[in-house]
Amino acid sequence: MTRHVTPHTMIITRDLKFAPSVVFKAWADPAAxxxxxxxxPDWEAEPxxxxxxxxxxxxxxxxxxxxxxHIMRGVIHEIVPDERIISSFTMHVDETILTVSLATIEFVATATGTKMTLTEQLVFLDGCDHIADREHGTNAMLDMMEAYLNRQ
Known part of the structure:
Protein backbone atom coordinates (compact mmCIF):
# COMPACT_ATOMS: atom_id res chain seq x y z
CA MET A 1 0.00 0.00 0.00
CA THR A 2 1.26 3.46 -0.90
CA ARG A 3 0.94 5.81 2.03
CA HIS A 4 0.29 9.51 1.46
CA VAL A 5 -1.45 12.56 2.86
CA THR A 6 -3.76 15.08 1.21
CA PRO A 7 -3.94 18.45 2.98
CA HIS A 8 -7.06 20.59 2.64
CA THR A 9 -8.42 23.75 4.24
CA MET A 10 -12.18 24.13 4.54
CA ILE A 11 -13.73 27.46 5.48
CA ILE A 12 -17.47 27.70 6.10
CA THR A 13 -19.19 30.91 7.13
CA ARG A 14 -22.71 31.20 8.51
CA ASP A 15 -24.69 34.34 9.26
CA LEU A 16 -26.89 33.45 12.20
CA LYS A 17 -29.71 35.46 13.77
CA PHE A 18 -28.52 34.79 17.31
CA ALA A 19 -26.11 36.70 19.57
CA PRO A 20 -22.52 35.38 19.76
CA SER A 21 -23.13 34.21 23.35
CA VAL A 22 -26.04 32.01 22.18
CA VAL A 23 -24.10 30.47 19.28
CA PHE A 24 -21.02 29.98 21.44
CA LYS A 25 -23.12 28.18 24.06
CA ALA A 26 -24.38 25.73 21.41
CA TRP A 27 -20.74 24.62 21.01
CA ALA A 28 -19.65 24.98 24.64
CA ASP A 29 -22.49 23.53 26.69
CA PRO A 30 -22.27 19.71 26.71
CA ALA A 31 -26.06 19.24 26.93
CA ALA A 32 -26.70 21.71 24.11
CA PRO A 41 -31.05 10.85 12.15
CA ASP A 42 -31.18 7.15 11.21
CA TRP A 43 -27.75 6.42 12.73
CA GLU A 44 -27.23 4.70 16.03
CA ALA A 45 -24.99 6.75 18.32
CA GLU A 46 -23.10 6.48 21.57
CA PRO A 47 -23.62 9.33 24.06
CA HIS A 70 -17.65 6.83 12.67
CA ILE A 71 -15.59 8.07 15.61
CA MET A 72 -14.40 11.59 16.46
CA ARG A 73 -11.89 12.21 19.26
CA GLY A 74 -10.82 15.77 20.02
CA VAL A 75 -8.93 18.03 22.39
CA ILE A 76 -9.72 21.69 23.11
CA HIS A 77 -6.71 24.01 22.88
CA GLU A 78 -8.12 27.52 23.28
CA ILE A 79 -11.35 29.07 24.51
CA VAL A 80 -12.13 32.78 24.26
CA PRO A 81 -15.72 33.02 25.52
CA ASP A 82 -18.20 34.20 22.87
CA GLU A 83 -15.32 34.76 20.39
CA ARG A 84 -13.29 31.64 19.53
CA ILE A 85 -12.76 27.93 20.09
CA ILE A 86 -9.72 26.04 18.78
CA SER A 87 -9.54 22.25 18.89
CA SER A 88 -7.84 19.36 17.16
CA PHE A 89 -9.41 16.02 16.40
CA THR A 90 -9.17 12.74 14.55
CA MET A 91 -11.87 11.00 12.56
CA HIS A 92 -11.96 7.21 12.27
CA VAL A 93 -14.18 4.63 10.65
CA ASP A 94 -13.91 1.67 12.99
CA GLU A 95 -10.14 1.32 13.52
CA THR A 96 -9.06 3.17 10.37
CA ILE A 97 -7.97 6.76 10.89
CA LEU A 98 -9.22 8.98 8.06
CA THR A 99 -8.24 12.51 9.04
CA VAL A 100 -6.42 14.67 11.54
CA SER A 101 -7.71 18.24 11.85
CA LEU A 102 -7.22 21.60 13.50
CA ALA A 103 -10.51 23.50 13.79
CA THR A 104 -11.01 27.17 14.63
CA ILE A 105 -14.54 28.45 15.20
CA GLU A 106 -14.93 32.22 15.38
CA PHE A 107 -17.99 34.17 16.50
CA VAL A 108 -18.28 37.84 15.46
CA ALA A 109 -21.22 40.06 16.40
CA THR A 110 -23.11 41.59 13.48
CA ALA A 111 -26.07 43.97 13.27
CA THR A 112 -28.39 40.96 12.88
CA GLY A 113 -26.68 38.35 15.09
CA THR A 114 -23.43 36.45 14.58
CA LYS A 115 -21.08 35.71 11.73
CA MET A 116 -19.68 32.27 12.58
CA THR A 117 -16.63 31.07 10.66
CA LEU A 118 -15.42 27.48 10.91
CA THR A 119 -11.91 26.95 9.52
CA GLU A 120 -10.74 23.36 9.44
CA GLN A 121 -7.23 22.46 8.36
CA LEU A 122 -7.38 18.77 7.52
CA VAL A 123 -4.96 16.07 6.57
CA PHE A 124 -6.64 13.17 4.79
CA LEU A 125 -4.64 9.97 5.24
CA ASP A 126 -3.80 7.21 2.77
CA GLY A 127 -6.47 7.65 0.12
CA CYS A 128 -9.27 8.72 2.44
CA ASP A 129 -9.46 12.09 0.69
CA HIS A 130 -13.21 12.42 0.31
CA ILE A 131 -13.14 16.22 0.45
CA ALA A 132 -16.61 16.84 -1.02
CA ASP A 133 -18.17 14.32 1.39
CA ARG A 134 -16.45 15.95 4.38
CA GLU A 135 -17.60 19.43 3.36
CA HIS A 136 -21.15 18.13 2.82
CA GLY A 137 -21.14 16.44 6.25
CA THR A 138 -19.82 19.55 8.00
CA ASN A 139 -22.49 21.72 6.35
CA ALA A 140 -25.16 19.20 7.38
CA MET A 141 -23.87 19.34 10.96
CA LEU A 142 -24.03 23.16 10.94
CA ASP A 143 -27.58 22.92 9.57
CA MET A 144 -28.44 20.76 12.60
CA MET A 145 -26.86 23.36 14.91
CA GLU A 146 -28.92 26.14 13.33
CA ALA A 147 -32.11 24.05 13.57
CA TYR A 148 -31.31 23.42 17.25
CA LEU A 149 -30.89 27.17 17.86
CA ASN A 150 -34.19 27.89 16.09
CA ARG A 151 -35.98 25.48 18.47
CA GLN A 152 -34.67 27.25 21.59
Whole structure:
Protein backbone atom coordinates (compact mmCIF):
# COMPACT_ATOMS: atom_id res chain seq x y z
CA MET A 1 0.00 0.00 0.00
CA THR A 2 1.26 3.46 -0.90
CA ARG A 3 0.94 5.81 2.03
CA HIS A 4 0.29 9.51 1.46
CA VAL A 5 -1.45 12.56 2.86
CA THR A 6 -3.76 15.08 1.21
CA PRO A 7 -3.94 18.45 2.98
CA HIS A 8 -7.06 20.59 2.64
CA THR A 9 -8.42 23.75 4.24
CA MET A 10 -12.18 24.13 4.54
CA ILE A 11 -13.73 27.46 5.48
CA ILE A 12 -17.47 27.70 6.10
CA THR A 13 -19.19 30.91 7.13
CA ARG A 14 -22.71 31.20 8.51
CA ASP A 15 -24.69 34.34 9.26
CA LEU A 16 -26.89 33.45 12.20
CA LYS A 17 -29.71 35.46 13.77
CA PHE A 18 -28.52 34.79 17.31
CA ALA A 19 -26.11 36.70 19.57
CA PRO A 20 -22.52 35.38 19.76
CA SER A 21 -23.13 34.21 23.35
CA VAL A 22 -26.04 32.01 22.18
CA VAL A 23 -24.10 30.47 19.28
CA PHE A 24 -21.02 29.98 21.44
CA LYS A 25 -23.12 28.18 24.06
CA ALA A 26 -24.38 25.73 21.41
CA TRP A 27 -20.74 24.62 21.01
CA ALA A 28 -19.65 24.98 24.64
CA ASP A 29 -22.49 23.53 26.69
CA PRO A 30 -22.27 19.71 26.71
CA ALA A 31 -26.06 19.24 26.93
CA ALA A 32 -26.70 21.71 24.11
CA UNK A 33 -24.06 20.24 21.80
CA UNK A 34 -25.34 16.71 22.39
CA UNK A 35 -28.66 17.80 20.83
CA UNK A 36 -27.20 18.70 17.44
CA UNK A 37 -23.68 17.26 17.08
CA UNK A 38 -24.50 13.90 15.60
CA UNK A 39 -24.70 11.91 12.43
CA UNK A 40 -27.77 11.45 10.26
CA PRO A 41 -31.05 10.85 12.15
CA ASP A 42 -31.18 7.15 11.21
CA TRP A 43 -27.75 6.42 12.73
CA GLU A 44 -27.23 4.70 16.03
CA ALA A 45 -24.99 6.75 18.32
CA GLU A 46 -23.10 6.48 21.57
CA PRO A 47 -23.62 9.33 24.06
CA UNK A 48 -21.70 12.46 23.07
CA UNK A 49 -19.05 13.48 25.63
CA UNK A 50 -17.64 17.00 25.99
CA UNK A 51 -15.33 18.31 28.72
CA UNK A 52 -15.38 21.97 27.65
CA UNK A 53 -12.18 23.44 29.05
CA UNK A 54 -8.68 23.97 27.71
CA UNK A 55 -7.18 20.48 27.61
CA UNK A 56 -10.64 18.93 27.78
CA UNK A 57 -11.65 16.13 25.46
CA UNK A 58 -14.60 15.49 23.18
CA UNK A 59 -15.86 12.15 21.87
CA UNK A 60 -18.60 11.28 19.43
CA UNK A 61 -19.35 7.93 17.76
CA UNK A 62 -22.14 6.56 15.66
CA UNK A 63 -23.02 4.88 12.42
CA UNK A 64 -25.68 3.16 10.39
CA UNK A 65 -27.32 0.15 12.03
CA UNK A 66 -24.99 -2.80 11.47
CA UNK A 67 -22.51 -0.57 9.65
CA UNK A 68 -19.14 0.87 10.54
CA UNK A 69 -18.72 3.27 13.47
CA HIS A 70 -17.65 6.83 12.67
CA ILE A 71 -15.59 8.07 15.61
CA MET A 72 -14.40 11.59 16.46
CA ARG A 73 -11.89 12.21 19.26
CA GLY A 74 -10.82 15.77 20.02
CA VAL A 75 -8.93 18.03 22.39
CA ILE A 76 -9.72 21.69 23.11
CA HIS A 77 -6.71 24.01 22.88
CA GLU A 78 -8.12 27.52 23.28
CA ILE A 79 -11.35 29.07 24.51
CA VAL A 80 -12.13 32.78 24.26
CA PRO A 81 -15.72 33.02 25.52
CA ASP A 82 -18.20 34.20 22.87
CA GLU A 83 -15.32 34.76 20.39
CA ARG A 84 -13.29 31.64 19.53
CA ILE A 85 -12.76 27.93 20.09
CA ILE A 86 -9.72 26.04 18.78
CA SER A 87 -9.54 22.25 18.89
CA SER A 88 -7.84 19.36 17.16
CA PHE A 89 -9.41 16.02 16.40
CA THR A 90 -9.17 12.74 14.55
CA MET A 91 -11.87 11.00 12.56
CA HIS A 92 -11.96 7.21 12.27
CA VAL A 93 -14.18 4.63 10.65
CA ASP A 94 -13.91 1.67 12.99
CA GLU A 95 -10.14 1.32 13.52
CA THR A 96 -9.06 3.17 10.37
CA ILE A 97 -7.97 6.76 10.89
CA LEU A 98 -9.22 8.98 8.06
CA THR A 99 -8.24 12.51 9.04
CA VAL A 100 -6.42 14.67 11.54
CA SER A 101 -7.71 18.24 11.85
CA LEU A 102 -7.22 21.60 13.50
CA ALA A 103 -10.51 23.50 13.79
CA THR A 104 -11.01 27.17 14.63
CA ILE A 105 -14.54 28.45 15.20
CA GLU A 106 -14.93 32.22 15.38
CA PHE A 107 -17.99 34.17 16.50
CA VAL A 108 -18.28 37.84 15.46
CA ALA A 109 -21.22 40.06 16.40
CA THR A 110 -23.11 41.59 13.48
CA ALA A 111 -26.07 43.97 13.27
CA THR A 112 -28.39 40.96 12.88
CA GLY A 113 -26.68 38.35 15.09
CA THR A 114 -23.43 36.45 14.58
CA LYS A 115 -21.08 35.71 11.73
CA MET A 116 -19.68 32.27 12.58
CA THR A 117 -16.63 31.07 10.66
CA LEU A 118 -15.42 27.48 10.91
CA THR A 119 -11.91 26.95 9.52
CA GLU A 120 -10.74 23.36 9.44
CA GLN A 121 -7.23 22.46 8.36
CA LEU A 122 -7.38 18.77 7.52
CA VAL A 123 -4.96 16.07 6.57
CA PHE A 124 -6.64 13.17 4.79
CA LEU A 125 -4.64 9.97 5.24
CA ASP A 126 -3.80 7.21 2.77
CA GLY A 127 -6.47 7.65 0.12
CA CYS A 128 -9.27 8.72 2.44
CA ASP A 129 -9.46 12.09 0.69
CA HIS A 130 -13.21 12.42 0.31
CA ILE A 131 -13.14 16.22 0.45
CA ALA A 132 -16.61 16.84 -1.02
CA ASP A 133 -18.17 14.32 1.39
CA ARG A 134 -16.45 15.95 4.38
CA GLU A 135 -17.60 19.43 3.36
CA HIS A 136 -21.15 18.13 2.82
CA GLY A 137 -21.14 16.44 6.25
CA THR A 138 -19.82 19.55 8.00
CA ASN A 139 -22.49 21.72 6.35
CA ALA A 140 -25.16 19.20 7.38
CA MET A 141 -23.87 19.34 10.96
CA LEU A 142 -24.03 23.16 10.94
CA ASP A 143 -27.58 22.92 9.57
CA MET A 144 -28.44 20.76 12.60
CA MET A 145 -26.86 23.36 14.91
CA GLU A 146 -28.92 26.14 13.33
CA ALA A 147 -32.11 24.05 13.57
CA TYR A 148 -31.31 23.42 17.25
CA LEU A 149 -30.89 27.17 17.86
CA ASN A 150 -34.19 27.89 16.09
CA ARG A 151 -35.98 25.48 18.47
CA GLN A 152 -34.67 27.25 21.59
Missing amino acids: KAHWFSGP HRLDFRVGGEEYSAGGPKGGPM
